[in-house]
Each structure stands twice: as structure tokens, then as C-alpha cells.
């Protein structure tokens with residue numbers, strides 16, 4: 001850009017390629033002489049592991065076959081289903097509205113639109129292609145998927161992440177092509193496997209349901225429409241090859257999702273910098289469609305959408321000119337051939353291109369040529385598209401490619417983009433640029449995104465804790481989120497008041513703390529509080545929690561490893577008589593007692609876990625390894641694989657995120673439900689339920705009796721939850737009378753357990769002073785949760801370990 005050169009040869013390492021921004025050359029490669037050209041082998045080789053062989057990745061005959069298969073689908077009107085788009089746009093509006101401040105002007109908080117747009121296009125595209133949306137914007141709307149024996153239910157929560165991370169790997173592998181073997185492959189393979197599993201599951205469902213697939217989805221989603229269109233369903237009428245269906249749908253998914261989200265992101269990038277364009281556009285939109293009416297159906301028809309407001313097309317075209325979301329294309333010569341220009345001393349003569357030579361087409365540089373676009377080429381001016389009766393364009397403007405491989409989704413993308421613009425401008429009367437002036441707000445994948453790369457721009461994190469993390473933690477955080485401002489304050493142990501003036505809260509948006517909290521008025525910008533504790537009962541009455549909708553997240557998950565170790569070690573210690581032997585050791589006494597005849601090991605015993613959260617799940621993992629069977633008890637029923645999953649944070653490779661360990665599941669809130677579980681034959685009962693009004697004294701004399709009815713005097717009770725969940729007197733009674741085998745208690749009621757309390761001396765009891773959660777790795781794990789949540793925040797995703805205000809945990 002900037003120089004008066006349009007075609008050049010560029011040596012890179014040990015090979016040469018040609019770069020051209022000459023429209024005649026481009027037309028030759030893409031259209032008029034396309035028989036001499038194809039996309040490079042390495043497009044297919046680098047993308048295939050992630051998305052398979054499909055219309056976007058293939059070359060030669062395989063591409064022709066793919067294009068013939070997929071193309072007819074895009075000629076159908078049904079693909080432009082505005083009802084489908086509207087449903088997901090509503091979620092976008094809801095997400096924006098959630099950040100509206102209560103100030104009189106009704107401004108939203110500063111917000112990063114790009115991740116929200118990415119979520120929306122993912123939701124739209126997955127619904128269009130597979131019939132089920134991933135609902136990344138509103139996970140609660142996800143419909144339970146049916147079980148397909150032999151096929152793992154797809155991970156809808158993380159599919160966007162797997163696609164993005166997989167694509168990032170493809171980009172790096174592509175850039176380092178000859179040396180790609182230097183790159184690690186483990187993570188890439190995992191992302192590819194997750195993406196294939198996702199698409200493969202829907203393909204299976206379609207193949208099994210056959211023609212009834214559409215009806216099945218309509219009855220599951222409750223959305224019946226004569227216009228309903230599902231790409232997979234239609235393609236499967238032509239081919240039943242599962243691999244092909246998988247690859248072709250994934251190819252369209254990738255071609256359609258990021259591109260449109262990036263385009264929309266750039267549209268609003270320019271609109272917020274050009275209020276005059278925003279105002280003119282909004283005036284025309286309101287004139288044609290009227291203002292936004294909440295809860296009224298959209299009155300926008302496909303036919304009138306783009307034609308009736310040509311200025312929308314001008315704004316979109318100007319955006320694509322300034323920021324072509326696919327900034328670079330390429331072709332490779334299939335035989336010795338020529339390009340019309342670029343050769344000779346002046347560069348005006350034909351240029352010989354030997355077979356195998358790669359030619360790059362920098363679209364972004366072609367649309368910044370002053371000789372083609374005029375002296376104001378660097379100015380965003382949609383009006384240029386209206387001059388001289390509307391600008392006609394040829395191969396100097398190819399944001400959707402051109403010739404035989406022209407984008408199949410162009411009309412769909414333009415419709416979707418226009419629709420979102422109309423709805424947002426109907427709804428909001430102003431938009432302002434809140435981006436910091438410094439830094440290049442751009443992320444460069446195979447599409448260009450206007451995104452600072454951190455997504456946490458404008459955020460300020462206050463770390464307030466007694467143990468200050470290692471400096472390397474902050475270095476890592478800074479390198480991942482360069483725009484994040486961080487302040488760190490050390491607290492004395494036991495101190496709760498903030499060690500700084502209240503005015504310092506004013507621009508804090510994120511806090512990491514145990515219970516040092518501002519008032520809602522002191523921290524008007526606060527969005528997210530990461531607690532250092534797994535429990536939240538100490539903040540439930542705080543006005544910041546009670547009277548605002550600020551997101552609070554617990555450190556749920558940090559305790560799983562050490563507490564499950566405590567549970568299993570006290571249980572095994574009891575079964576192996578270790579407390580007795582330690583007593584005898586103190587007396588230097590070699591005495592086996594009865595142990596040679598009555599030590600029981602854990603194999604084939606049954607552990608019942610009351611409260612199958614992160615601690616319960618890790619306990620299940622360890623118990624399973626020892627040969628125990630697991631019975632799980634949860635408040636809400638978990639009848640399907642999907643419902644058994646747990647999205648809360650867990651250290652990698654630990655816990656039971658997919659709910660695979662229990663052999664039996666019990667649930668319910670009534671005594672009867674609880675008794676069914678307690679009566680299922682438990683050798684070890686682990687109490688791991690939070691303390692709430694409903695769980696106070698959950699286990700008392702009747703419950704110990706139910707345990708004993710099935711396993712007389714056999715059940716060992718382990719309480720690592722909270723003392724009051726168990727009725728202490730009844731527990732002592734059950735121990736003394738031998739109704740239960742023994743108990744390990746890390747928590748008691750009262751707590752601390754006073755000197756001389758009779759529980760100290762109860763039969764077969766092991767008591768520790770509320771220490772099972774202690775671990776030198778505690779802080780490290782909390783910080784991992786914070787880092788994970790910052791990433792999710794930056795991507796516009798829901799945070800993990802969010803406290804449910806209704807349930808109180």
C-alpha cells in the first residue's frame with residue numbers, strides 16, 4: 001500500500017511468490033483463465049484436519065464435486081430465514097440491554113460488541129446448518145439432545161472455543177508450513193476431535209431420523225415454520241456419506257460464521273466513529289421501518305430489506321472496502337501461464353508465471369489504490385457508492401471473491417448484516433467509540449477482526465488478598481490481557497476493611513477478594529467479583545450481592561483434590577485401624593489387635609455422595625480408582641448425559657465434568673427422595689452439600705436409621721460440608737449404639753468444637769479442625785479460575801462458577 005507498485009515478486013526464505021493487486025490479473029486467475037489456476041495445495045492440507053474435505057478447502061475435481069453439491073442450497077429463498085435471525089438478534093439486544101446503566105440517559109456500560117456478534121453468528125449459523133442452535137448467547141435455552149447410543153453428546157458450550165482455537169492452530173501451521181512439524185500437535189488434535197465430534201453427532205441424528213429429521217427438530221424446539229430450512233437435512237437428501245456431510249457442513253460453518261461477525265464488527269467500528277453516517281442511516285431506517293417496539297414482532301420483510309434502503313448497501317460496501325474481512329486470497333498456477341500485467345521494465349507487459357508459482361491477492365491493498373478509488377481512498381465515505389448513479393465494481397472490489405469460486409453465502413451474509421444493522425439502529429439512537437486511542441485494534445486470522453486482542457479493554461482489576469501472588473502470575477496476565485489495569489493490595493490475615501480510600505473503587509470493574517467489598521455506590525462500574533472461597537454464605541446478605549446484579553463467582557473447584565484426599569484417607573485410615581496403631585506407636589507397643597482378621601478393603605464397596613459438585617466429583621474419581629461403586633445424589637434430577645455434565649471449573653484431568661462415574665443417580669428435595677438414596681446400600685456416605693435453609697439438619701436420627709436398615713452398623717459417614725448439615729446429638733447416638741460404623745468429621749456443630757464436648761469422645765470418630773480444604777496449591781487454583789474467567793469475559797462468554805442468586809451458591 002502507498003507505493004505505486006501493483007505487482008511484484010517477493011522472495012520469502014527459499015522460495016518466491018508473486019503478489020498482485022492488479023484487477024486484470026485477478027480477473028484472469030479467478031475467472032477468465034481460471035482453468036490455469038487453483039487454490040494452493042496447502043489450503044487443503046492445513047484446513048483439512050479441522051474441517052475435512054469440503055467446498056472451501058478442496059481443489060480440482062473434489063472442489064467441483066463439492067461446489068455442485070452445496071451450491072444449489074444457496075439458491076433457495078428459505079436460506080434467508082429472517083425469523084431465525086430475529087430470534088438470535090433478540091438475544092444480542094438482551095445482552096446489550098443487560099449492560100444499560102440506570103442513569104437517566106440510559107447509556108449502556110462500555111461494552112465490547114465484537115464477542116457478542118461472534119456469539120450471535122455462531123448461534124444463527126449452527127441453527128441454520130444443523131437445526132439446533134448452540135445458544136452461546138443464552139445457554140439456558142439449549143434443548144436437551146436425545147441420546148444416540150455410541151455417540152457422545154456434543155459439547156455445545158465449548159464448540160466456539162474449539163473452532164477458534166483450532167483455526168488459530170491452522171493459521172500458525174499455515175504460516176510455518178514447511179516447518180509445521182516443529183509445532184506441538186496435541187492441543188490441535190484435541191480441537192479437531194471436538195469439532196468432528198460435534199458435527200458427527202448431528203450427522204448421525206440426521207441419518208438415523210431420515211426424512212423425519214425436520215419434524216423431529218420442530219417438535220423438539222417447538223418452532224414450526226413452513227420456511228424452516230436446515231442445510232444438513234437438505235444435503236443428506238443428496239448424499240448419505242457421513243464423512244462428506246460432516247465436512248461439507250463444517251466448511252460452510254467456518255465460511256459463514258466468523259466472516260459475518262467480523263463484517264458486522266467493522267460496520268459498528270465505523271459507525272461509532274462516523275456519527276453523520278450513523279444518523280443518516282438511522283433516519284432512513286426509521287423512515288422505512290419505524291422505531292424498535294419491544295416485544296412486537298419484527299416488521300422487516302426479506303424483499304424490502306436491502307432494496308428499500310440502498311444506503312445500507314453503501315455502508316456495508318464501504319466497510320468491506322476499508323476492511324475486507326478476508327484480506328488475502330491466493331491461487332497457484334497449474335501450468336506455465338501468463339498474467340496480463342506486471343512484466344517488462346515498466347511492469348505493463350504480460351508476466352510469465354511458471355507452473356507451481358503461488359500468487360497472493362491482497363484484497364485490502366487493491367481497495368486502497370488511489371488511482372482506482374480516488375484521492376480520498378483512506379476516508380470512510382459510503383456516499384462514494386452512490387455517486388454517478390451508483391458505483392459499478394469489477395475485480396478491484398472482491399470482498400466475496402470472484403469468478404468460479406465466488407462466495408456462495410454472499411446474499412445470505414448481506415441479508416443477515418443488513419438485518420442486524422436495521423434492528424440495532426431501530427433500537428439504539430447513539431453509539432460512541434470507547435476504544436482506547438493507543439494500540440492497533442485488530443486481530444488477524446484468516447479474517448480480520450477489529451478487536452484489541454484482549455477484550456478486557458477498559459477493565460480494572462483489584463486484587464485484595466493476604467497472600468500476594470507471584471509476580472509471574474501478573475506477568476502472564478499482562479501478556480494475555482495487555483489492556484487490563486491491575487491494582488494489588490495486601491490484607492492482614494483477618495482484616496476485611498479495604499486498605500485504601502473508598503474513592504479508589506470508583507473505576508474498578510473486577511475484584512478478587514474473600515470478603516473485602518465496596519458498597520454499590522462506591523463501585524458503580526463493578527461487573528465481576530471473584531471470591532477466594534468456594535462457599536458464598538458470607539456475602540449473601542451484602543448489599544453488593546443482594547441489591548445489584550453484579551456477577552459473583554466462587555472458587556468452586558479449588559477444593560476438589562485436597563478434600564477428596566482427606567475423605568479417602570480418613571476412610572482408609574479408619575478401615576486400616578491407623579488411629580489405633582498411632583496410639584500404640586506413641587506407647588511403643590507392637591500390637592496387631594484384631595486387625596489380621598477384620599481389616600476390610602474398599603473394593604466393591606459403595607460410596608454415596610450427597611451433593612455431586614466439584615468435591616463430590618473428584619471424590620468419585622478417586623473412589624472409582626480404588627474399586628468403589630458410586631451413587632450420586634443431586635437436588636435436581638439428572639436423567640440424561642447432558643444434564644449430568646458440570647460446567648463449573650475443575651483442574652484439568654480431574655473431577656467428573658461429564659458425570660460418568662456414578663452407577664446410580666438419585667435426586668430430589670424431599671425426605672422420601674433422600675431416604676431412597678440413603679437406603680441404596682452405602683458403605684461410605686460423603687456429605688458434600690452446601691449449607692442452606694433446606695440442608696440444615698438434613699441428617700438426623702431417621703436418616704441414620706435408614707442407613708442402618710440396609711447396612712446395619714456398616715456405613716461410615718464423612719462430613720466435609722458444614723457441621724449443621726448433621727444433627728450432632730443424633731450422630732453421637734448413632735455412633736455410640738453402633739447404628740453406623742464410624743464417622744470422619746472435618747466440620748462440627750458447634751464449631752470450633754469446645755473442650756470437653758461429648759463428640760470428642762464418641763466411639764469410632766475421627767475429627768479434624770476444619771482443615772480438609774487446606775492446600776499449598778489453593779491460591780494457584782483460585783488464580784487459574786480468575787484467568788479462565790477473564791478469558792471468558794474477553795470473549796463475551798458467560799463466566800464459570802457464577803453464584804445462582806436464587807439458590808445462594
Ligand code: HEM
Pocket residue numbers: 039055056067070251252255256257259260263325326329398399400401402404405406407408409410412413
Ligand atoms: C461477510 C461475509 C463473507 C465474506 C466476506 C465472505 C468471503 C468469501 C470469499 C472471499 C470467498 C472466496 C474464497 C476463495 O476465493 O478461495 C468465500 C468463499 C465461500 N464462502 Fe463466503 N464470505 C462471507 C460469508 C459467507 C457465508 C455467510 C457463507 C455461508 C453461510 C459463506 C460460504 C462460502 C463458501 C461455501 C465458500 C466457498 C466457495 C468455493 O470455494 O467454491 N460465506 N467467501
